[in-house]
Amino acid sequence: MKTSKRNRVVVVGNGMVSYKFCEKLIAKTNGSVEFSVTVFGEEPRAAYDRVHLSAFFSGQTADDLALASTEWYQENGIQLHLSDPVVAIDRERQEVRSHHGHIVPYDYLVLATGSGAFVPPVAGVEKEGVFVYRTIEDLELIQAHARKARRGAVLGGGLLGLEAAKALLDLGLDEAHVVEFAPRLMPRQIDAAGSEVLQRQLEALGLHIHLSKSTQQIVGTESIEALQFTDGTSLDVDMLVISAGIRPRDELAKAAGLATHPRGGIVVDDFLQTSDPAIFAVGECALAHQMIYGLVAPGYEMAEVVASRLCGQEKAFAPFDMSTKLKLIGVDVASFGDPLAEEPGCRTIRYENRAKGIYKRVNVSADGKELLGGILVGDAEQYNMLLQTCKNKMVLPPNPEDLILGTRGGEEAATGGVLGLPDDALICSCEAVTKAMICQEVTERGYTSVEDIKKANKACTGCGGCTPLVKDLIVGTMKQQGVYVRNVICEHFAYSRQELLDLTKMNNLRTYNEVLDAFGHGDGCETCKPLVASVLASLWNENVLEKGRATVQDSNDRFLANIQKGGTYSVVPRIPGGEITPDKLIVIGEVAKRYGLYTKITGGQRIDLFGAHVSDLPRIWEELIAAGFESGHAYGKALRTVKSCVGSTWCRFGVQDSVSFAIEVEDRYKGIRSPHKLKSAVSGCIRECAEAQSKDFGIIATEKGWNLYVCGNGGSKPQHAQLLATDVDKETCIRLIDRFLMFYIKTADPLTRTATWLNKMEGGMRYLKAVVVDDVLGIGEELEREMQGLITAFKCEWKEVVENPELRKRFTHFVNVPEVKDPTVDFAEMRGQKRAKEWA
Amino acid sequence: MELITNDKDKITWHLACRAEDVPEDGGACALIEGRQIAIFNFTRRNEWYATDNQCPHRQQMALARGMIGSQLDEPKVACPFHKKTFSLRDGSCLSGDAYRIETYPVRVKEGLVYVGL
Numbered sequence: 001m002k003t004s005k006r007n008r009v010v011v012v013g014n015g016m017v018s019y020k021f022c023e024k025l026i027a028k029t030n031g032s033v034e035f036s037v038t039v040f041g042e043e044p045r046a047a048y049d050r051v052h053l054s055a056f057f058s059g060q061t062a063d064d065l066a067l068a069s070t071e072w073y074q075e076n077g078i079q080l081h082l083s084d085p086v087v088a089i090d091r092e093r094q095e096v097r098s099h100h101g102h103i104v105p106y107d108y109l110v111l112a113t114g115s116g117a118f119v120p121p122v123a124g125v126e127k128e129g130v131f132v133y134r135t136i137e138d139l140e141l142i143q144a145h146a147r148k149a150r151r152g153a154v155l156g157g158g159l160l161g162l163e164a165a166k167a168l169l170d171l172g173l174d175e176a177h178v179v180e181f182a183p184r185l186m187p188r189q190i191d192a193a194g195s196e197v198l199q200r201q202l203e204a205l206g207l208h209i210h211l212s213k214s215t216q217q218i219v220g221t222e223s224i225e226a227l228q229f230t231d232g233t234s235l236d237v238d239m240l241v242i243s244a245g246i247r248p249r250d251e252l253a254k255a256a257g258l259a260t261h262p263r264g265g266i267v268v269d270d271f272l273q274t275s276d277p278a279i280f281a282v283g284e285c286a287l288a289h290q291m292i293y294g295l296v297a298p299g300y301e302m303a304e305v306v307a308s309r310l311c312g313q314e315k316a317f318a319p320f321d322m323s324t325k326l327k328l329i330g331v332d333v334a335s336f337g338d339p340l341a342e343e344p345g346c347r348t349i350r351y352e353n354r355a356k357g358i359y360k361r362v363n364v365s366a367d368g369k370e371l372l373g374g375i376l377v378g379d380a381e382q383y384n385m386l387l388q389t390c391k392n393k394m395v396l397p398p399n400p401e402d403l404i405l406g407t408r409g410g411e412e413a414a415t416g417g418v419l420g421l422p423d424d425a426l427i428c429s430c431e432a433v434t435k436a437m438i439c440q441e442v443t444e445r446g447y448t449s450v451e452d453i454k455k456a457n458k459a460c461t462g463c464g465g466c467t468p469l470v471k472d473l474i475v476g477t478m479k480q481q482g483v484y485v486r487n488v489i490c491e492h493f494a495y496s497r498q499e500l501l502d503l504t505k506m507n508n509l510r511t512y513n514e515v516l517d518a519f520g521h522g523d524g525c526e527t528c529k530p531l532v533a534s535v536l537a538s539l540w541n542e543n544v545l546e547k548g549r550a551t552v553q554d555s556n557d558r559f560l561a562n563i564q565k566g567g568t569y570s571v572v573p574r575i576p577g578g579e580i581t582p583d584k585l586i587v588i589g590e591v592a593k594r595y596g597l598y599t600k601i602t603g604g605q606r607i608d609l610f611g612a613h614v615s616d617l618p619r620i621w622e623e624l625i626a627a628g629f630e631s632g633h634a635y636g637k638a639l640r641t642v643k644s645c646v647g648s649t650w651c652r653f654g655v656q657d658s659v660s661f662a663i664e665v666e667d668r669y670k671g672i673r674s675p676h677k678l679k680s681a682v683s684g685c686i687r688e689c690a691e692a693q694s695k696d697f698g699i700i701a702t703e704k705g706w707n708l709y710v711c712g713n714g715g716s717k718p719q720h721a722q723l724l725a726t727d728v729d730k731e732t733c734i735r736l737i738d739r740f741l742m743f744y745i746k747t748a749d750p751l752t753r754t755a756t757w758l759n760k761m762e763g764g765m766r767y768l769k770a771v772v773v774d775d776v777l778g779i780g781e782e783l784e785r786e787m788q789g790l791i792t793a794f795k796c797e798w799k800e801v802v803e804n805p806e807l808r809k810r811f812t813h814f815v816n817v818p819e820v821k822d823p824t825v826d827f828a829e830m831r832g833q834k835r836a837k838e839w840a
Numbered sequence: 841m842e843l844i845t846n847d848k849d850k851i852t853w854h855l856a857c858r859a860e861d862v863p864e865d866g867g868a869c870a871l872i873e874g875r876q877i878a879i880f881n882f883t884r885r886n887e888w889y890a891t892d893n894q895c896p897h898r899q900q901m902a903l904a905r906g907m908i909g910s911q912l913d914e915p916k917v918a919c920p921f922h923k924k925t926f927s928l929r930d931g932s933c934l935s936g937d938a939y940r941i942e943t944y945p946v947r948v949k950e951g952l953v954y955v956g957l
Contacts, residue, residue, distance in 0.1 A: 525909035526918035551866030555920030
């Protein structure tokens with residue numbers, strides 16, 4: 001390779017920032033080889049993701065953590081020397097010498113030597129079983145030792161220390177301890193109250209936390225046996241991970257006579273130049289603005305600055321915001337701006353909810369106009385908006401507590417939403433994309449999806465943390481322009497689900513192709529097909545597999561069973577209210593044995609039979625139907641189960657017969673298709689053993705009748721159901737459920753549970769009550785009539801398949817050899833039953 | 841199994857099944873020479889396609905059970921497991937992943953479907 005002078009770049013170190021620097025330099029020179037780049041790394045691996053190091057213990061491999069392969073360096077013409085640290089810099093001759101004796105001349109030298117673990121001067125740190133936590137090699141040593149260890153401790157309760165503690169938990173030690181010198185966890189990021197909430201959360205996860213503990217010595221003959229503290233106490237452990245801070249790797253720079261700080265760090269100016277103008281320093285080894293930036297984002301920004309300058313662009317490294325949000329062992333922790341600002345310069349607002357493990361604090365300027373910083377523990381959903389408010393010095397609402405508590409009762413965010421942000425607000429800090437850049441794509445180029453924005457300016461492509469903000473900006477900008485924001489289904493249908501349902505009904509369409517021909521274009525897709533299938537079923541309740549409807553059903557509806565890992569199916573017969581006779585239980589057992597099925601009781605008081613070959617499904621159902629079972633619709637977006645407690649028939653507390661009512665309700669609504677699955681429950685008294693308040697509709701017995709609750713949800717975002725009617729009789733209760741369900745079926749977006757549907761509904765519960773109970777729209781009777789139509793049309797679809805040879809013959813794996821089962825299906829043995837083989 | 845060999849382009853045609861065995865606008869899997877081949881009857885477009893039955897994402901034998909459709913004009917199939925979509929024309933992954941599936945030529949003659957391997 002021919003290279004003129006002045007463009008030989010040597011990078012010392014091959015960590016994350018070193019890699020980012022190479023990537024940026026390559027991108028800026030746009031593929032043309034203008035620089036000859038040589039990188040020296042001390043570790044045997046090319047750059048990897050050190051931020052997610054602890055993922056190594058939760059199953060990720062070194063390869064998963066890799067940022068770039070050695071091939072990437074080759075392809076981009078970069079000389080990469082691994083396991084070969086630079087040992088000397090000759091500034092006079094402008095060349096470096098490596099451990100293996102390579103001598104490479106440079107025009108520009110970039111020091112990206114990073115940092116090592118700071119090991120406090122405690123007697124005994126050399127003992128076996130004491131580790132630091134910086135590299136994959138360290139992790140491998142920890143992993144090997146952990147196999148014979150039982151009790152581990154981490155020295156240091158900061159960000160890295162808690163990461164290391166998670167690693168100890170993941171390694172399965174019997175006990176994991178965190179020892180912190182300061183009186184609180186994460187002393188740089190959060191205050192005492194936040195630390196207390198965090199500590200409680202971490203303790204609930206099995207960590208033992210020791211604060212205000214100064215370690216005097218590490219006790220043990222050869223191996224570590226205990227930590228001895230200055231207060232006279234001690235802690236027996238057989239392994240210790242030191243994570244007490246970082247020490248910049250400045251020894252090479254120091255030896256070369258570059259200016260370094262007495263407490264560590266290579267001194268650089270705003271352009272990241274060291275005291276030698278040909279030498280730059282980036283990342284954790286550099287001391288910029290009198291501080292070491294120990295996070296990856298500012299490191300990447302430094303890489304950008306130096307790469308830009310080498311390419312002749314004017315760019316300086318501005319003081320970088322150290323706000324951070326992370327998930328520590330499952331607990332959200334965030335701090336932004338000046339999290340620990342004190343009076344009198346600021347006034348603080350604190351919110352603490354010990355029951356839920358949430359702590360929030362915002363620091364507001366003394367004049368109440370500006371947000372100075374804050375802390376979030378346990379719930380960091382508002383982080384993005386708070387950070388923007390803080391960074392952009394936005395005017396605060398009259399009641400600044402709304403920032404963390406929300407404007408109770410209103411939809412708009414307290415600060416007027418994302419559109420209130422100034423144009424130059426940095427939305428995506430990874431790729432330096434501002435609000436104006438995003439809004440411009442929407443207004444000028446008509447981009448309306450996050451995917452479009454990603455392609456246009458790379459926003460959201462880094463850490464992805466800004467995605468919700470970008471979405472809000474897109475929708476907000478569109479609304480501002482007067483564009484009616486409609487949730488259209490997909491490229492084939494420019495309608496919302498509700499519109500398409502109405503059109504399908506008015507035109508009496510019965511098949512997917514009829515709907516597509518009339519109101520869509522193209523050939524459909526995996527989004528609109530199941531949606532239309534569901535709409536057709538909700539309107540007409542005809543067999544989902546007939547008239548060409550089978551191939552538009554989603555995976556599970558197509559074979560009326562739930563597809564599971566490995567390609568077999570699970571079968572759930574309906575057991576209304578969870579009541580079953582001994583004879584029927586025996587039939588389930590016999591069927592499971594005959595077809596070799598794994599059996600498990602479900603959360604909905606039914607029995608799930610797993611591991612059925614697709615070709616066995618009709619025979620299995622033939623036997624179940626002969627014994628009086630019906631489809632349980634576990635595969636459908638339909639009513640699943642109506643759970644019940646035993647009620648007044650047996651229970652000494654019960655005030656009504658909840659089982660009978662549950663069976664009646666389940667029989668009434670079984671098989672009805674809806675935008676998403678429906679769950680229900682009936683409790684026989686106020687003790688609520690059936691957990692009705694977590695269901696889409698739940699009924700609780702009272703002395704005088706029944707209370708009806710709606711729009712509850714379990715799952716990932718649990719939500720309590722809300723009271724719709726009090727002390728109503730059975731008939732009224734059923735009439736209200738008829739209306740409620742039909743209203744939901746007709747108006748909800750696809751795959752939206754009742755809880756989310758209600759959350760998005762303008763007017764919320766008050767409106768829903770007005771429609772369903774008070775019938776302000778005058779559609780009550782119509783809803784009831786439509787529901788009755790669906791109920792009358794019910795047929796067990798499995799019975800129809802079993803009896804219909806045309807439908808039945810589709811249940812084969814090989815169309816040309818129907819008797820052969822899929823030979824790739826494989827099971828493993830577990831506790832006397834089978835289980836699906838793990839994903840390959 | 842009946843074989844028709846086409847010397848010119850070195851394709852061996854295998855009889856897979858009857859046309860009516862593959863549902864309209866849907867797929868079915870045939871066992872050919874020990875391999876699982878997904879055959880799609882794209883009735884709306886009056887086209888037939890054949891691909892591997894295995895989805896490369898999680899190595900599941902299930903593409904024949906997937907929904908077919910189009911993205912702009914590209915015919916595609918969505919795996920029933922995690923909805924990864926693949927072009928029926930060239931097998932490329934339309935959900936943006938690096939892996940792809942094999943595609944095979946299909947001929948329908950006198951109600952019989954042949955796949956070229």
